[in-house]
Amino acid sequence: MTEKEPYIIHARDLRKKFGSFTAVDGISFHLVPGECLGLLGPNGAGKTSTIRMVYGFSPMTSGHLDLFGLDMNTNWRQIKSRIGVCQQENNLDPDLSVLQNLEVFARYFNIARKEIRDRSIQLLKFIALENRKDDKVTSLSGGMMRRLVLARALINNPELLVMDEPTSGLDPQARHQVWERLELLQENGLSILLTTHYMDEASRLCERLIIMDHGKVLVEGRPDDLVRSYAGEHVVEIVNPGREVKELVDAHDFVHDTLDHRMIIYGRETDGLFDLIGDKFCRQGCIKRLATLEDVFLRLTGRELRE
Amino acid sequence: MNGMLQIANISWRFIRVWNRNMLVYRRIWFVNLLVPLFEPLLYLAAFGVGLSALVGRVQYHGEEISYIVFIAPALLAITMMYNSFFENTYASFVRMYYQKTFDAMLATPLSMEDIIAGEIAWGATKSVIATTIVLAVVSFFRLVYYPHALLILPLSFLGGLAFGTIGMIFTGLVPSIEMFNLPIFLFITPMFLFSGTFFPISALPGWAQTLSSALPLTHLVNLCRAFCLGEITPDLTWSIAYITIMFVLLFPIALMVMRKKLIN
Secondary structure (H helix, E strand, C coil): CCCCCCCCEEEEEEEEEECCEEEEEEEEEEECCCCEEEEECCCCCCHHHHHHHHCCCCCCCEEEEEECCEEHHHHHHHHHCCEEEECCCCCCCCCCEHHHHHHHHHHHCCCCHHHHHHHHHHHHHHCCCHHHCCCEHHHCCHHHHHHHHHHHHCCCCCCEEEEECCCCCCCHHHHHHHHHHHHHHHHCCCEEEEEECCHHHHHHHCCEEEEEECCEEEEEECHHHHHHHHHCCEEEEEECCCHHHHHHHHHHCCEEEECCCEEEEEECCCCCHHHHHHHHHCCCCEEEEECCHHHHHHHHHCCCCCC | CCHHHHHHHCCCCHHHHHHHHHHHHHHCHHHHHHHHHHHHHHHHHHHHHHHHHHHCEEEECCEEEEHHHHHHHHHHHHHHHHHHHHHHHHHHHHHHHHCCHHHHHHCCCCCHHHHHHHHHHHHHHHHHHHHHHHHHHHHHCCCCCCCHHHHHHHHHHHHHHHHHHHHHHHHHHCCCHHHHHHHHHHHHHHHHHHCCCCCCHHHCCHHHHHHHHCCHHHHHHHHHHHHHHCCCCCCHHHHHHHHHHHHHHHHHHHHHHHHHHHCC
16 A cells, blocks of 8 residues: 555445345445444345345446445456455364464465464464363354454454454354454554444444435444444433323424334433433333434434345 | 467466465365275275175186276276366356355466366366376275276376366256256266166167267277276277367366356
């Protein structure tokens, strides 16, 4: 990358079609060095299709994609040697041991043999699996496997780490283990692109988020800003709201969503939502809480089931 | 993408895929070597000893040879076909579909074409390893003529490339692993029986002889038999050319069907 290149990833009008189905519908985004960018969206939103194009797995139907200032269509091999990838499915090599998984993978990157052992052991220490190095990968727990996938993605000292749902299917302990390591990597300046549908993961790890649906970017911004813009600061949820609540909401022109048996009211810092709702309306089946990214997500992508 | 253009995506890195398979092979080398060591013994016992008593001697190229000498080269040719074909069908399919090994490789600087080239080169290598062992076994029984029989070894690589490529095309085409039964039934088993393996093709009716001489295994058996008997004749060039051309023509097709399968 030259000094002038401001973007690690620069995607313009990226499109991916499978037959007549458009999975990614002309999205544009960028990732600056050292940043963690999260792609959020419900299942089928086009997240995985997008990052598969980014790591050179899936050819784009149209658009432009540069990584490190290089065109993916022509410099894919060079680009792929500079990124690390954690795919969604566990594809550790079951025929090989834990250590061999790293060493064999390192050879795909043409890393010199004498460097490989040191680097592999160092990475096994980083993911706390050094004592399992000669075990078969099939004997590892789900969380250990995911950590090993992470270590494998780091074997080539990547400048960009691309992760497709890095912690899905893990228990809370295992998720935190992965997060802590990712935070360490971020501190060392690694750029990260990840997809997730865990809102806590997105807001904890990512400086900037893109929420997408139906192959398009809905919104983009810092997690806090997105929450403030699309859900406010305070939220009150009332189960089976009476007529008075509805009148109050209408009178103050509060932003709200009406569900079957529940009303969700979004308030700003200054409008005193909690005081107004007060004890009068908020007794049983009422929740007062801070607005979260999940509110933003559900408001933007809707509440109906996708699959 | 056109298969010929895809060849440009092959780099020396394909050897890394070969390395990976070799490493796994060496982990259970003992079991891997046992089969090519004992299988020819079974064949030699059943056909060479058992059937030989009924058949007696066989007329081949105007010469009379013992039945066991007749079938020994066929065992070598069949070993080449089986080892490469099965490696690049069942074993490659397992790596591709069940283990997602190819998906992981595709996130590295390896191209899809490097992976397939490495897999086919590995299938051919397995053919060489197994053929070497079978050759040692039949040599032990003094059934082959040296030094000509050493030509069997480079031939086992070429034959392995050709049959591995055919296997890889089926791997790119079949929707599930059970479907390999079909090409085996339609293609491998008829060749095993009718390629001049266990009886000379001159015993077949004329139309069947023509059909048989179009089968790649027939050419491999011809070559093996010539090398084992020490009868190198100019017409063997045709058989070499046949197998080489088949590989050269089918390899881009294997790349094409695998790209269709893997890249979307």
